[in-house]
Amino acid sequence: xxxxxxxxLCFIAGLFMAxxxxxxxxxxxxxxxxxxxxxxxxxxxxxxxxxxSLIRMHFHKIRNRxxxxxxxxxxxxxxxxxxxxxxxHPQHQLPGSPFNLMxxxxxxxxxxxxxxxxxxxxxxxxxxxxxxxxxxxxxxLIAACIVMLGRVPIGDLIHESIPAATQWILNVPNLAAxxxxxxxxxxxxxxxxxxxxxGIERAWMGGSD
Amino acid sequence: MxxxxxxxxxxxxxxxxxxxxxxxxxxxxxxxxxxxxVSAGYYLVIYYYNFIDPNVVTPVFQLRLGDQPIGFGSxxxxxxxxxxxxxxxxxxxxxxxVAWVARWSLGxxxxxxxGLGISPVMQARVIEQIGANALPLTSVTNVLIVIGxxxxxxxxxxxxxxxxxxxxxxxxxxxxxxxxxGASFGYTVMSRISLLIGRxxxxxxxxxxxx
Amino acid sequence: xxxxxxxxAIDRRWIFLAIGIAVIVPFFFPLGLPVVVxxxxxxxxxxxxxxxxxxxxxxxxxxxxxxxLPELEPMAMAILRHAFERDVNVxxxxxxxxxxxxxxxxxxxxxxxxxxxxxxxxxxxxxxxGTSAVILGMGVNIATVFPEDxxxxxxxxxxxxxxxxxxxxxxxxISLAGWSAAEAWIYYARQPFGQTVGAGVTAVMAxxxxxxxxxxxxxxxxxxxxxxxEYEVMIDRMDKGVQGMDSQSIxxxxxxxxxxxxNIAYFGARRRKKQEEAEAA
Numbered sequence: 001x002x003x004x005x006x007x008x009l010c011f012i013a014g015l016f017m018a019x020x021x022x023x024x025x026x027x028x029x030x031x032x033x034x035x036x037x038x039x040x041x042x043x044x045x046x047x048x049x050x051x052x053s054l055i056r057m058h059f060h061k062i063r064n065r066x067x068x069x070x071x072x073x074x075x076x077x078x079x080x081x082x083x084x085x086x087x088x089h090p091q092h093q094l095p096g097s098p099f100n101l102m103x104x105x106x107x108x109x110x111x112x113x114x115x116x117x118x119x120x121x122x123x124x125x126x127x128x129x130x131x132x133x134x135x136x137x138x139x140x141l142i143a144a145c146i147v148m149l150g151r152v153p154i155g156d157l158i159h160e161s162i163p164a165a166t167q168w169i170l171n172v173p174n175l176a177a178x179x180x181x182x183x184x185x186x187x188x189x190x191x192x193x194x195x196x197x198x199g200i201e202r203a204w205m206g207g208s209d
Numbered sequence: 210m211x212x213x214x215x216x217x218x219x220x221x222x223x224x225x226x227x228x229x230x231x232x233x234x235x236x237x238x239x240x241x242x243x244x245x246x247v248s249a250g251y252y253l254v255i256y257y258y259n260f261i262d263p264n265v266v267t268p269v270f271q272l273r274l275g276d277q278p279i280g281f282g283s284x285x286x287x288x289x290x291x292x293x294x295x296x297x298x299x300x301x302x303x304x305x306x307v308a309w310v311a312r313w314s315l316g317x318x319x320x321x322x323x324g325l326g327i328s329p330v331m332q333a334r335v336i337e338q339i340g341a342n343a344l345p346l347t348s349v350t351n352v353l354i355v356i357g358x359x360x361x362x363x364x365x366x367x368x369x370x371x372x373x374x375x376x377x378x379x380x381x382x383x384x385x386x387x388x389x390x391g392a393s394f395g396y397t398v399m400s401r402i403s404l405l406i407g408r409x410x411x412x413x414x415x416x417x418x419x420x
Numbered sequence: 421x422x423x424x425x426x427x428x429a430i431d432r433r434w435i436f437l438a439i440g441i442a443v444i445v446p447f448f449f450p451l452g453l454p455v456v457v458x459x460x461x462x463x464x465x466x467x468x469x470x471x472x473x474x475x476x477x478x479x480x481x482x483x484x485x486x487x488x489l490p491e492l493e494p495m496a497m498a499i500l501r502h503a504f505e506r507d508v509n510v511x512x513x514x515x516x517x518x519x520x521x522x523x524x525x526x527x528x529x530x531x532x533x534x535x536x537x538x539x540x541x542x543x544x545x546x547x548x549x550g551t552s553a554v555i556l557g558m559g560v561n562i563a564t565v566f567p568e569d570x571x572x573x574x575x576x577x578x579x580x581x582x583x584x585x586x587x588x589x590x591x592x593x594i595s596l597a598g599w600s601a602a603e604a605w606i607y608y609a610r611q612p613f614g615q616t617v618g619a620g621v622t623a624v625m626a627x628x629x630x631x632x633x634x635x636x637x638x639x640x641x642x643x644x645x646x647x648x649x650e651y652e653v654m655i656d657r658m659d660k661g662v663q664g665m666d667s668q669s670i671x672x673x674x675x676x677x678x679x680x681x682x683n684i685a686y687f688g689a690r691r692r693k694k695q696e697e698a699e700a701a
Contacts, residue, residue, distance in 0.1 A: 006312035010320030017324030040550035045296030082250025119405035143391025153453030176357025177389030186334025341635030400623035407490020
């Protein structure tokens with residue numbers, strides 16, 4: 001019951017979705033369209049699970065008087081503030097609404113800036129970590145330098161062979177390597193999907209029972 | 210004036226995050242925790258109004274599908290209720306005694322998406338790519354692409370030791386992989402720098418109007 | 421400590437400062453270096469050019485989040501300006517919840533600049549979850565997946581959507597994404613329905629898309645800020661893409677110098693250490 005039914009549902013849903021591509025019968029296609037909607041609904045509810053988990057985690061931190069509980073208050077107030085602006089304000093979806101302004105002037109700047117920190121770290125890593133210790137690493141660094149020069153206007157200015165070399169690297173060795181990786185990963189994805197459907201891969205069920 | 214205030218808020222939060230480059234500090238932690246809460250709240254509202262409300266809540270509780278009324282207990286009503294109930298079952302995982310019930314919904318979700326992807330992924334990533342690589346060996350470029358693909362696939366074939374002809378292809382594959390990863394690294398540098406340029410543009414142009 | 425060891429011991433915050441200065445300076449002293457257009461961008465531009473004005477719409481899936489905004493928003497603006505200039509109808513949607521606000525912002529800005537009218541020249545469908553389910557569903561009937569636009573207007577009441585049922589009536593889909601959405605459009609729109617797909621992706625992902633270009637599963641590709649800059653050059657409307665290329669040029673030179681300097685310092689320090697050990701022995 002606790003494991004057999006979910007495994008059976010997984011198999012039936014997976015098998016149906018896999019074979020419906022080959023069965024144009026209206027009954028099958030109508031059921032397929034219905035199930036597509038169900039999958040969307042499940043995904044929407046699953047996404048919101050994360051929000052519930054977040055609230056629980058920070059609530060426990062506040063209740064257990066953890067050292068950094070003040071920041072947990074910040075998270076929860078931010079969350080509740082956005083929910084309030086979104087649900088209480090009647091025109092929340094329109095540009096210029098407080099909900100929209102909070103998104104564009106709080107979430108966007110912070111999120112964008114967090115990822116922009118990587119620019120500094122990649123420069124630091126370039127100096128401290130990227131070592132041409134082996135032939136393979138040297139090849140990697142040479143290719144990287146050619147592509148870095150070739151994809152900026154200064155590379156065109158230095159010599160026309162640099163962007164030409166860049167295009168060759170992208171269209172020949174890069175293409176071959178990435179195609180090989182793509183085929184390998186594609187076969188792996190199909191194998192994993194089949195393992196999930198057949199119940200061989202059960203990590204999604206979690207639990208010890 | 211309102212725009213200036215909001216832009217200044219964005220700028221202060223931007224500089225708070227950049228303060229981490231000197232060292233970790235409460236301003237950075239504040240911004241970090243704020244964005245987690247604000248983004249979770251934003252996504253919740255967007256998910257609700259764009260999907261859950263029109264597809265589950267309105268049909269089940271307001272007996273309406275778009276502008277059209279639907280009857281209580283009608284086919285359309287049940288077709289909205291059932292996936293909604295399956296979605297709510299996912300939340301039983303927070304209650305240890307009944308957490309196993311969530312697996313029913315998870316089974317449909319995981320199995321459905323797994324099955325949905327098999328044919329398209331096979332077609333797009335494997336069949337089309339093998340077809341595209343069936344090139345006439347009439348130019349150096351084509352020969353290199355074919356050898357590169359075979360070498361890369363040989364490198365990732367771990368069922369046999371990389372000896373003899375397989376070993377030669379595998380070592381060739383490493384060369385192509387390293388050049389490919391070098392190209393990726395070069396592009397990654399461009400990507401990261403672009404993110405920084407975007408923020409600097411915001412600070413200098415949108416906030417300070419210096420450029 | 422010899423000179424090589426001193427180099428290796430430099431506090432990384434000096435490197436951060438150097439990068440910061442190198443990014444800021446070109447904003448005040450632009451180099452104005454020309455951007456040369458490459459074939460993947462040309463092909464995407466040509467694909468948009470082939471769409472008939474005031475007819476079947478271009479479907480633009482703006483699937484990026486704030487983290488990838490600086491690379492992908494310039495692409496969105498350039499494509500929208502190109503389409504609006506040619507009076508091509510544009511339908512915008514998003515598969516990412518954060519894309520809702522960003523897509524709307526870019527679309528309304530471009531539409532206002534180019535004097536476009538909502539419902540006649542462009543419309544915004546909003547967000548729907550479940551990438552593959554959405555793309556597959558739209559291949560059968562767009563109105564099933566998006567019964568209304570983002571503002572609650574039924575699709576049947578939007579003039580430009582009259583007669584647009586599914587991909588049969590859409591000449592081109594372009595996905596702008598910093599995650600797997602661009603690939604999803606290839607898997608679930610191109611393969612089953614034969615839909616023509618173009619993509620704009622972050623530079624991190626761009627090299628992975630060359631196999632799709634080569635096999636004609638993608639009609640064209642914009643890669644990172646450079647791709648946006650090239651498209652801006654093609655439409656002769658320079659904006660953030662081209663502006664960012666000056667800083668990119670300087671930083672790339674700096675990174676290459678840092679790689680060389682780091683390796684010289686490393687191998688120099690290692691050699692000195694071996695010499696000292698040999699002398700001690």
